[in-house]
Amino acid sequence: MTSQQQRLEELQQQAKELAEQIEQLKAEGAREVKQPRDNLLGRWARHEEYGHVLIACQHADERGGLFVAYPDDGFPDGADGRYANQRELTFPEQTTRPQDVPVGEAWLVDAQDRVRTEKDVVALKTKDDLWTSSGFLEWTDDEVELITPLIPARPHDTPETVTTEEEYGALPEGSIVAKPGEDPWTHKPYVWEQRGAITDDMMLSGTTRHVLRWGR
Structure with a gap:
């Protein structure tokens, strides 16, 4: 192999690697999503230090501060809370x-x-x-x-499914349940609602449904 042929192969390999890097950057750019500004109450995010956190306020303050809650076995109720800057949070839709x-x-x-x-x-x-x-x-x-x-608000102690009337009744307002092939049911005050239809715990009981969201 001549030096010219060797140099050509090196350039071709570099071009291939560069093309792969460009495609990777394009894919990363496609996944980039701006952080949400409104309706943050009850949303999940990821914090580098605290792990998965639940946002406990509707909007960030003027400095970008949000009050977040996260599991902590060192507290009596198993959770702790504090303020974190929104810039320190990663939301699921930013990486999915x-x-x-x-x-x-x-x-x-x-x-x-x-x-x-x-x-x-x-x-x-x-x-x-x-x-x-x-x-x-x-x-x-x-x-x-x-x-x-739509994931449980308390994943460490929330049931994955409900079947009995008591289990449906124990879910707080705002909870959402569904089974495969069925529109979700949302727990409203004293009733369950699905596309305008209304029912109660007893009528839903006997059918196992997955808990898509626990509470609001």
Whole structure:
């Protein structure tokens, strides 16, 4: 092999590595999402020191401060809270794209296609590149903007499923339950609501449903 051929191969390898780096940067850029400003109460985020934290206020103060709560076995109720700057938090939608969400997960989303727009709706990832929201509306990954995952507010002691009338009744207002292939039920004052339909703990009992969200 001549020195010219060797140099050509080196340049080709460098070009290949550069192209891979460009594609990686594009992918990272596609995942970059601005931090949310409003409706922060009850949302989960990640803090480098405190781990998973639950935001306990609606908006950041003028300095960007948010009061957050997080599990801490050193306290009687198993949780601690303090102020953290919003810049120190990473929200799930900043590191997750709709296409990365596993099938079966439920999220609060904004969705839009050529015909309609839905804001702050519960959507279930039913299969690859397909989301289903209330009213059997369907959306593709590129029509969905993630807001926050519907996960229990107290993951260390919250049941994953409910079946009996007592278990349904024990869930606080704002809780959301569902089973595969079914629109979610939301716990309103004294009743459960699904797309305008109303029922109670007794009528839901006997069917096992997953707890998508515990409380508000």
